[in-house]
Amino acid sequence: PPSPEELALKRRIDEVYTAYPFYGSRRITAHLRREGLQVNRKAVQRHMQEMGIAGIAPGPNLSRRNMQHQVFPYLLRGLSITAPNQVWGIDITYIRLARGWLYLVAILDWYSRYIVSWELDLTLEIPFVLEAMGRALERARPDIVNSDQGSQFTSPSYICVRISMDGKGRATDNIFTERLWRSLKYEEVYLHEYTSPRQARAGICEYLDFYNTGRPHQTLD
Numbered sequence: 001p002p003s004p005e006e007l008a009l010k011r012r013i014d015e016v017y018t019a020y021p022f023y024g025s026r027r028i029t030a031h032l033r034r035e036g037l038q039v040n041r042k043a044v045q046r047h048m049q050e051m052g053i054a055g056i057a058p059g060p061n062l063s064r065r066n067m068q069h070q071v072f073p074y075l076l077r078g079l080s081i082t083a084p085n086q087v088w089g090i091d092i093t094y095i096r097l098a099r100g101w102l103y104l105v106a107i108l109d110w111y112s113r114y115i116v117s118w119e120l121d122l123t124l125e126i127p128f129v130l131e132a133m134g135r136a137l138e139r140a141r142p143d144i145v146n147s148d149q150g151s152q153f154t155s156p157s158y159i160c161v162r163i164s165m166d167g168k169g170r171a172t173d174n175i176f177t178e179r180l181w182r183s184l185k186y187e188e189v190y191l192h193e194y195t196s197p198r199q200a201r202a203g204i205c206e207y208l209d210f211y212n213t214g215r216p217h218q219t220l221d
Contacts, residue, residue, distance in 0.1 A: 010047050011096050017053050018185050021178045051094040052124050075144055084112045088142040091177040097194045105129050107136045108177050113217050115208050120201055126152045
């Protein structure tokens with residue numbers, strides 16, 4: 001199991017990144033040092049890679065990709081999103097537990113802000129992404145699915161619809177999902193100390209159902 005020191009550092013990295021998703025490893029390292037933590041940038045980079053996060057900034061996306069996989073062009077520049085199932089966004093975030101962590105993948109409809117499908121897993125391997133996407137495609141079929149260039153989203157096993165991948169526009173393209181992650185963590189994850197994956201799944205399931213059916217969305221009035 002991870003040491004208490006590693007868990008504490010990853011928790012703090014997650015909190016800083018959730019508050020400032022445009023921070024990369026350099027700024028997160030500086031932020032942690034201002035708080036008195038003795039940590040170097042290489043350690044922060046390693047933890048961020050293990051957590052599956054990268055700072056949102058103009059320029060190529062830094063999510064770990066498989067260099068042998070095809071990368072798809074960005075299709076959304078100048079596109080008006082006017083209907084459900086026109087564009088879905090898919091992304092992965094880190095979910096902390098009392099003695100470990102999970103990864104959450106979610107598929108969000110950019111027009112309605114509806115979470116079409118989601119899944120949790122202990123690793124960043126591709127099966128949980130395929131499971132979430134498979135369930136989503138049973139409900140509807142989007143015109144475009146937008147993602148970063150992570151290896152899960154460039155795998156031939158994943159490619160099944162028209163794909164757009166974040167590039168130079170990523171600073172704004174991922175904002176809907178980043179808002180979802182921030183709401184989820186501040187309104188659910190950070191308020192509870194999940195002791196097991198089962199407890200985390202139950203809490204997140206309840207919150208995401210509330211997000212879809214009960215929580216007011218100011219943008220949608």
